[in-house]
Amino acid sequence: MTSAASASAAASPEGSVLGLAPVIPVVVLEDAADAVPLARALVAGGLPAIEVTLRTPAALDSIRAIAAEVPDAVVGAGTVITPAQVHETVAAGARFLVSPGWSAPLLSAMKDSGVPFLPGVSTTSEVVTLLGEGVTEMKFFPAEAAGGTAYLKSLASPLPQARFCPTGGITEEKAPSYLALPNVACVGGTWMLPADAVRAKDWARVERLARGAAALRP
Numbered sequence: 001m002t003s004a005a006s007a008s009a010a011a012s013p014e015g016s017v018l019g020l021a022p023v024i025p026v027v028v029l030e031d032a033a034d035a036v037p038l039a040r041a042l043v044a045g046g047l048p049a050i051e052v053t054l055r056t057p058a059a060l061d062s063i064r065a066i067a068a069e070v071p072d073a074v075v076g077a078g079t080v081i082t083p084a085q086v087h088e089t090v091a092a093g094a095r096f097l098v099s100p101g102w103s104a105p106l107l108s109a110m111k112d113s114g115v116p117f118l119p120g121v122s123t124t125s126e127v128v129t130l131l132g133e134g135v136t137e138m139k140f141f142p143a144e145a146a147g148g149t150a151y152l153k154s155l156a157s158p159l160p161q162a163r164f165c166p167t168g169g170i171t172e173e174k175a176p177s178y179l180a181l182p183n184v185a186c187v188g189g190t191w192m193l194p195a196d197a198v199r200a201k202d203w204a205r206v207e208r209l210a211r212g213a214a215a216l217r218p
Helices: 003-011 032-044 059-069 083-092 104-112 124-132 148-156 175-179 195-199 203-214
Strands: 023-027 049-053 074-078 137-140 163-166 187-189
Touching: 023 074, 023 203, 032 049, 032 059, 032 203, 049 059, 059 074, 059 083, 074 083, 083 104, 148 163, 148 175, 163 187, 175 187, 195 203
Parallel strands: 023 049, 023 187, 049 074, 137 163
Antiparallel strands: none
């Protein structure tokens, strides 16, 4: 899939963010002024899907800036836990949504949002329940603490229709073992965004690390 086609797919309600790249960077921004240069570095490195988490006051402005100024980026909102945040982030330009877990009201709002979404799961029962709701793409979180590759491998045979983006404790070294699983489409991670590089605004280093992450597909 070309980047243009991928971006188009991710922007549609029926689209998927899972196939854009092997890694979705999980971004925590303290300063919205860093959003555009950071996003450009990630895109240049081959990681167009960018999850900006709602963990700081700068998050919404960061999403707005990336959506407006980095057309090749597919910016999404992470740590979405309320229906209000669904509406706020989509209005700000988020093209996909990621939650660490889910509730019935949150799932309903995500379904109504018009953008792809990845509700968080960590148990088989949650996966089965979401499949019953017609949801087949999910975030597996916290991946390492919840059982890692062994757990996901055990889900592949009984629940082959479920596809996952594991996130939480995944490093560059651990990512390939996740990506080799048949039910894992991509992983979420932060290793291409070292805190010292972001503080120093060393976007060239971020781009180099992103390029390495983009090459991890086995």
